[in-house]
Amino acid sequence: MAPPKKVSTTASSSTSAITSALQDLVQSYKENTPKRxxxxxxxxxxxxxxxxxxxxxxxxxxxYPFNAFLAGFGSSIGQFVLTAAFRAQVNPATRSQFTIISPxxxxxxxxxxxxxxHFFVYNFLG
Amino acid sequence: xxxxxxxxxxxxxxxxxxxxxxKSSTGDKVLIVTDAxxxxxxxxxxxxxxxxxxxxxxxxxxxxxxxxxxxxxxxxFSHIILLAPSAKTYPQDLSPQSLVHxxxxxxxxxxxxFVLQPSTPSVPLRDLAREFGISFPxxxxxxxxxxxxxSPANATSLLLSPPLSQHTAGFESGKILYHGIxxxxxxxxxxxxxxxxxxxxxxxxxxEPADAVVEAxxxxxxxxxxxxxMGLVTGFEVLLGGGRAMWVGSLxxxxxxxxxxxxxxxxxxxxxxxxxxxxFQETSVLRIDAVEHRRISESAPREQYRIKDEIxxxxxxxxxxxxxxxxxxxxxxxxxxxxxxMLDPHIRTALKPASEEGWYEAQFMAPDRHGVFKFIVxxxxxxxxxxxSSTTVSVxxxxxxxxxxFLSSAWPYYLGAxxxxxxxxxxxxxxxxxxxxxxxxxxxQ
Numbered sequence: 001m002a003p004p005k006k007v008s009t010t011a012s013s014s015t016s017a018i019t020s021a022l023q024d025l026v027q028s029y030k031e032n033t034p035k036r037x038x039x040x041x042x043x044x045x046x047x048x049x050x051x052x053x054x055x056x057x058x059x060x061x062x063x064y065p066f067n068a069f070l071a072g073f074g075s076s077i078g079q080f081v082l083t084a085a086f087r088a089q090v091n092p093a094t095r096s097q098f099t100i101i102s103p104x105x106x107x108x109x110x111x112x113x114x115x116x117x118h119f120f121v122y123n124f125l126g
Numbered sequence: 127x128x129x130x131x132x133x134x135x136x137x138x139x140x141x142x143x144x145x146x147x148x149k150s151s152t153g154d155k156v157l158i159v160t161d162a163x164x165x166x167x168x169x170x171x172x173x174x175x176x177x178x179x180x181x182x183x184x185x186x187x188x189x190x191x192x193x194x195x196x197x198x199x200x201x202x203f204s205h206i207i208l209l210a211p212s213a214k215t216y217p218q219d220l221s222p223q224s225l226v227h228x229x230x231x232x233x234x235x236x237x238x239x240f241v242l243q244p245s246t247p248s249v250p251l252r253d254l255a256r257e258f259g260i261s262f263p264x265x266x267x268x269x270x271x272x273x274x275x276x277s278p279a280n281a282t283s284l285l286l287s288p289p290l291s292q293h294t295a296g297f298e299s300g301k302i303l304y305h306g307i308x309x310x311x312x313x314x315x316x317x318x319x320x321x322x323x324x325x326x327x328x329x330x331x332x333x334e335p336a337d338a339v340v341e342a343x344x345x346x347x348x349x350x351x352x353x354x355x356m357g358l359v360t361g362f363e364v365l366l367g368g369g370r371a372m373w374v375g376s377l378x379x380x381x382x383x384x385x386x387x388x389x390x391x392x393x394x395x396x397x398x399x400x401x402x403x404x405x406f407q408e409t410s411v412l413r414i415d416a417v418e419h420r421r422i423s424e425s426a427p428r429e430q431y432r433i434k435d436e437i438x439x440x441x442x443x444x445x446x447x448x449x450x451x452x453x454x455x456x457x458x459x460x461x462x463x464x465x466x467x468m469l470d471p472h473i474r475t476a477l478k479p480a481s482e483e484g485w486y487e488a489q490f491m492a493p494d495r496h497g498v499f500k501f502i503v504x505x506x507x508x509x510x511x512x513x514x515s516s517t518t519v520s521v522x523x524x525x526x527x528x529x530x531x532f533l534s535s536a537w538p539y540y541l542g543a544x545x546x547x548x549x550x551x552x553x554x555x556x557x558x559x560x561x562x563x564x565x566x567x568x569x570x571q
Contacts, residue, residue: 036560043553047546054542062535072539075546083553107557114550121543126529126536 040087044080051076071125078117086110149180149451150406152237153204156181159220161210162189169209172380175399179448181205181406188213188220195219201228201236205406211243211251211377222254228369235369239405243377244268244282244306258362259312260373263329263351269308269358269375270335271327276303276387282332285387286358288321293361293410293509294400300393303384306376308356318361318509320372320401328352361404361509368511372405404509408448412456412511415484416442419501419517422489430520432528435492439464439501441477441515442484455484462513464488465502468495468521477503496523 033041051073058069089098089106098106156176160166166173166185173183184193184203188210196202196219206228208220218224228236242251242262252262268282275281283305288297308323329351330338342350362371378384384394403409420427422436431437441464445456457479465471472493477486492499499521505513532540 036557039553039556039560043549046549050542050545054538057538065530065533065536065539068533068536068539072542075543079546079550111554118543118547118550121546125540125543126531 034092037091040083044083047076047080065126067124067126071121075121082110082113150408151411151446152407154181155203156183156205156207157195157203158183158185158207159188159210161213162187168382169380171382171385171395172398175395188216191217195228201234203236205237207239209241211241212248214248216250222250226257229371230364230369232367235364235367237370237405237407239372239402241374241377242307259314259317260309260360262307262309267329267331268306269323269327270330271324273326274324288397293404295409296403297397297400302394302397303387303392304376305378308351308358308375311357311360316362319357320361321359322354323356323358325354365512370405370407372401403448410510411446412513413444414441414513414515415444417515417517430522431492433492433494433496433521433523437492438489440485440487441503444484457483462486462505466499467502468497468499492521496521
C-alpha cells in the first residue's frame with residue numbers, strides 16, 4: 001500500500017491523531033490505489049469475512065461434518081493466499097520485484113491455482 | 127368288527143403307555159457294570175423304572191470283558207451305570223482313563239452314573255473322583271447323623287429330604303433313606319450340587335462313632351469330615367459335548383429294600399430315577415437350533431456390517447421334553463447375554479425372550495470400530511447344558527460414497543465454498559473487463 005501523503009502533527013489528543021491518521025489512510029488509499037488493485041482488495045475482504053463467518057459458526061454452533069468445515073474454511077484460506085500472491089505480482093508498487101513474470105502470466109497462474117484449489121475443495125466438501 | 131375293536135384297543139393302549147415312554151436326548155442303551163458280589167434282583171424296582179422309560183439295559187460284571195463300552199472308538203452305549211463300588215480292578219475299557227475319554231467325547235459323550243458304597247470306595251474310583259474335584263473321607267467311615275437317623279441305634283441310616291430342583295423334576299417330594307458316604311467338593315464350577323449332608327452329620331467309623339469327634343475336638347475341629355457343606359449326591363457336566371456324570375454316595379439309595387421303611391414308603395425310587403434322568407440327559411437339556419443376525423432395515427443376514435449399523439441378533443433355543451421325547455422351544459431363560467467381541471467384548475447386552483416362543487433377541491448398534499467381530503453367546507448355568515454359539519462377521523468402515531450428504535448443519539460450509547467459487551468467477555470477469563478499460567484509457571491517452 002502506498003504511504004500516506006501527509007502526516008498530521010497538529011493533533012491535540014491521541015484519539016484525534018488516530019482518527020485523522022485513519023482518514024489520511026483512507027484518503028490516500030482512495031487516491032493512490034489503482035482500480036484493479038481495489039477489485040483485488042474487495043475480493044480479499046469478502047474472503048476474510050466468509051472465512052471468519054465459517055470459523056465462528058464452527059466454534060459456536062457445530063463442527064459436524066468436520067470435513068465440510070475444513071473444505072469451506074480451507075477454500076477461504078487458499079483463495080486468500082493465492083489472491084494475495086496475485087496482488088503482490090500485479091500491484092504497481094511492488095511490481096518491480098516480479099520483473100520476470102508478466103501480469104498476464106501472473107493472472108494465468110492465479111486462475112490455474114484457484115481452479116485446482118476449488119477442485120480439491122469440492123472433493124473434500126462431502 | 128373284531129379287528130376294528132382290536133385296533134381301537136391298540137390305539138387306546140398306546141395313548142395310555144406313551145407318556146411313560148420317556149427317551150433320553152442322547153440314546154437309550156445303558157450298560158450296567160456290577161460287582162460280582164451284588165445281586166441284581168435287589169435293585170429290580172430301579173431297573174423296572176428305567177425300562178418303563180424306554181431304556182435298554184445290558185448287564186455286565188467287572189470280571190467280564192464283553193460287551194465293550196466302545197468299538198473302534200465309537201461308543202457302544204449312551205449311558206453307563208457303574209454299580210461296582212468295591213471292585214479293586216477294572217477291565218481296560220472301564221479304566222478311569224477310558225471312562226473320562228468316553229465322558230468327554232465332544233460329539234457322542236457317554237453319561238456315567240457312579241454309585242459308591244458306605245464301606246470303601248476302591249482306589250481306582252478314589253483316583254477318578256479326584257479328577258472331578260471330589261474327595262472322600264478315609265475308608266470305612268460312613269456318614270453318621272443322630273438327628274436324622276432312622277433310629278438312634280442305627281445312626282448310619284438317615285432319612286433326608288432332598289431339595290426340589292428343576293433338574294430332578296421327576297422327584298416331587300418325600301424323604302429318602304440314605305446309607306452311605308459323604309464327599310468333599312472342590313470349587314470346580316462344573317460340579318452341580320444335588321444333595322448336601324445334614325449340618326449335624328459327620329463321617330466316622332460306626333463302631334467307634336465318638337472317637338472321630340473326640341480326636342477332632344482335641345485338634346480344634348481339624349480333620350473331621352462334618353457339616354452341611356459335605357456332598358452326598360453331586361453331578362458333573364462336561365462343558366464341550368455336554369456329557370454328564372453323577373456321583374452318588376449310597377448304593378442302598380437304589381435298593382428295593384430302601385423303598386419302604388417299617389412299612390412306610392420312601393421316595394427312594396422316584397429320587398433315584400430323577401437322578402438318572404438328569405444324568406442320562408433327559409432333564410435340563412438345552413440346545414441352540416438357529417442363530418440369525420441382520421440389519422434392522424433388512425431381512426437377509428450379512429457377512430459384513432458397517433460401523434454404527436443397527437443390528438438385530440436372534441437365537442433359537444429348545445429344551446428337551448422327556449415326557450414326549452421331543453425338543454420344545456423354550457423362552458424360560460432370562461439371563462442370556464450376547465457379546466459382540468473383537469478380542470474384548472465391545473458390546474455386552476441382554477438377550478431377551480422375543481414374542482415367538484424359543485427366540486431370544488437383542489438389538490444394538492455396531493461399535494464405531496472396524497475389524498473382525500464375533501457374536502458370542504456363552505450361557506453356563508449349573509445343571510443345564512452349556513450353550514455356546516460363535517458367529518464371525520466383519521465390521522467395515524463407511525465407503526467413500528456412503529457418507530451422509532447435504533446435511534443441514536453443513537450448509538454454511540457449502541455456502542462458503544460455493545460463494546468463494548462464485549466470487550472467484552466474478553473477480554476474474556471484473557479483472558478482465560477492468561483490463562479492457564485500462565487498455566482503452568491507454569489508447570485514448
